[in-house]
Amino acid sequence: MHLPRPSAVIGHTPAPSMVEYEQAQSILSALIKTLPVPEVEYIPVSQADGRILARDLYALSPRPEADISAMDGYAFCCADIPDTSVHTTAIPLRDYVVAGDQPEPHQKGTAATILTGARLPAGANCVIARERVQISNGMLQLTPSDIAVGKNIRLTGEEFSAGALLYAARQKLDWRHIALLVSQNVKQVAVYKPCRVGVVASGAEFAPNAPDCRAEINTPILQAMLQSRGVHVLSRVVGSDSQQELLEAITELAAHSDILITTGGISVGQTDNVLPVMERLGASCVFRRVKIRPGKPFTLMLLGQKPVFCLPGNPGATAICAQFFVLPFLRLFMGFKPELSASALIGGRSNFAFTPAPDATCFVPVTYAQSGKEGVFSLVPSQGASDILCFSRADGILRIPAGHNLQVGDWCYANPFHPV
Numbered sequence: 001m002h003l004p005r006p007s008a009v010i011g012h013t014p015a016p017s018m019v020e021y022e023q024a025q026s027i028l029s030a031l032i033k034t035l036p037v038p039e040v041e042y043i044p045v046s047q048a049d050g051r052i053l054a055r056d057l058y059a060l061s062p063r064p065e066a067d068i069s070a071m072d073g074y075a076f077c078c079a080d081i082p083d084t085s086v087h088t089t090a091i092p093l094r095d096y097v098v099a100g101d102q103p104e105p106h107q108k109g110t111a112a113t114i115l116t117g118a119r120l121p122a123g124a125n126c127v128i129a130r131e132r133v134q135i136s137n138g139m140l141q142l143t144p145s146d147i148a149v150g151k152n153i154r155l156t157g158e159e160f161s162a163g164a165l166l167y168a169a170r171q172k173l174d175w176r177h178i179a180l181l182v183s184q185n186v187k188q189v190a191v192y193k194p195c196r197v198g199v200v201a202s203g204a205e206f207a208p209n210a211p212d213c214r215a216e217i218n219t220p221i222l223q224a225m226l227q228s229r230g231v232h233v234l235s236r237v238v239g240s241d242s243q244q245e246l247l248e249a250i251t252e253l254a255a256h257s258d259i260l261i262t263t264g265g266i267s268v269g270q271t272d273n274v275l276p277v278m279e280r281l282g283a284s285c286v287f288r289r290v291k292i293r294p295g296k297p298f299t300l301m302l303l304g305q306k307p308v309f310c311l312p313g314n315p316g317a318t319a320i321c322a323q324f325f326v327l328p329f330l331r332l333f334m335g336f337k338p339e340l341s342a343s344a345l346i347g348g349r350s351n352f353a354f355t356p357a358p359d360a361t362c363f364v365p366v367t368y369a370q371s372g373k374e375g376v377f378s379l380v381p382s383q384g385a386s387d388i389l390c391f392s393r394a395d396g397i398l399r400i401p402a403g404h405n406l407q408v409g410d411w412c413y414a415n416p417f418h419p420v
């Protein structure tokens with residue numbers, strides 16, 4: 001059996017209160033289209049790594065900018081050599097050209113010493129490498145095999161011409177694109193403003209003076225995941241079970257965020273305050289819980305137009321929901337090409353069997369190793385949604401759709417923690 005290659009979007013259907021994994025993804029994809037386009041800002045090219053280009057970029061000048069020597073050697077004009085059938089022709093060396101010079105035009109019947117990267121004297125059309133020829137008494141000794149129009153010359157615009165499309169808007173910029181921008185003497189580049197995400201964790205166990213004080217793990221998890229992707233994160237930890245304090249924290253962050261994430265307090269306990277607080281704020285529920293394990297209580301709300309991802313408090317559930325829902329959503333919201341997310345999946349054969357719950361898509365941490373020509377996934381043991389050790393032992397997460405019994409040897413795809 002082969003697990004289907006994950007596809008992010010299925011047809012949109014009205015949101016029931018509890019949705020399947022695929023429905024949740026479909027609803028999120030549709031939601032992105034209703035959100036305002038991110039604002040654009042101009043930043044120095046030196047700071048553009050990791051940012052998303054907001055405009056198509058066209059070449060301002062050709063590359064190379066002129067005919068350039070590809071070798072340290074001697075430049076001459078083939079037509080100056082009287083008869084290529086004779087054994088050797090000697091022509092005098094006259095000029096000396098280095099990169100950065102604006103050379104005099106070629107003078108008929110002479111050669112110029114030229115260095116790699118130097119502009120060719122106008123009229124010269126051949127460069128012979130220094131080690132292939134002899135110089136005697138200031139004369140360059142050329143044999144017929146040395147003479148060929150265009151030899152060792154990088155022609156103007158042979159890489160690209162002025163006006164060529166270098167790359168299109170929504171390209172994520174890295175050193176490759178920065179090289180091109182700099183080659184064009186571009187100093188400022190139009191990129192989308194980073195997305196601002198507000199993260200609120202809550203629970204009386206996070207008060208420093210709580211009788212049974214616990215470490216608050218989820219905002220650091222989310223901060224690390226989001227900040228490494230160029231998102232601006234603003235976070236608050238409400239160390240109480242007070243609805244009023246939670247309401248104030250959410251209200252404050254909502255004023256400075258494009259997207260909100262709450263973590264904890266979204267299940268059905270007496271102190272699970274997120275839903276009542278969001279309702280008091282006038283938010284509407286897009287879906288209430290998803291048929292996934294872990295992460296079932298994950299609820300999506302809208303505060304005005306602002307998406308609010310209400311993630312379950314168990315750290316494992318928060319991490320999975322962030323990886324499979326929040327990050328893909330943010331990637332698209334920030335302007336990334338959708339294909340890139342899909343291509344980051346790794347394929348391999350499972351060396352374990354797994355029977356998911358009949359009605360829930362399951363997420364299991366796995367290691368990935370090469371065996372012969374194929375990758376092999378092995379299960380990383382985990383006790384449940386509050387586990388965190390399993391993530392540091394795993395290379396990625398396998399998504400097993402509800403009803404797919406995974407057998408040893410099945411081909412499947414995982415979301416890697418580190419893109420391969």
Ligand SMILES: Nc1nc2c(c(=O)[nH]1)N[C@H]1C(S)=C(S)[C@@H](COP(=O)(O)OP(=O)(O)OC[C@H]3O[C@@H](n4cnc5c(N)ncnc54)[C@H](O)[C@@H]3O)O[C@H]1N2
Binds near residue numbers: 216263264315385
């Ligand atoms: N009667 C039911 N109980 C539970 C259900 C259910 O359907 N019926 N669902 C379970 C599932 S599934 C999950 S997941 C949890 C999620 O509950 P909450 O989102 O309300 O989370 P809390 O109750 O606030 O906390 C649960 C657990 O996680 C710890 N936690 C919470 N936030 C953080 C944080 N920021 N850093 C570290 N740890 C955190 C918290 O201390 C609790 O131990 O509900 C099940 N219950």
Ligand code: MOO
Binds near residue numbers: 292295297384
């Ligand atoms: O999200 Mo829960 O049990 O799946 O922790």
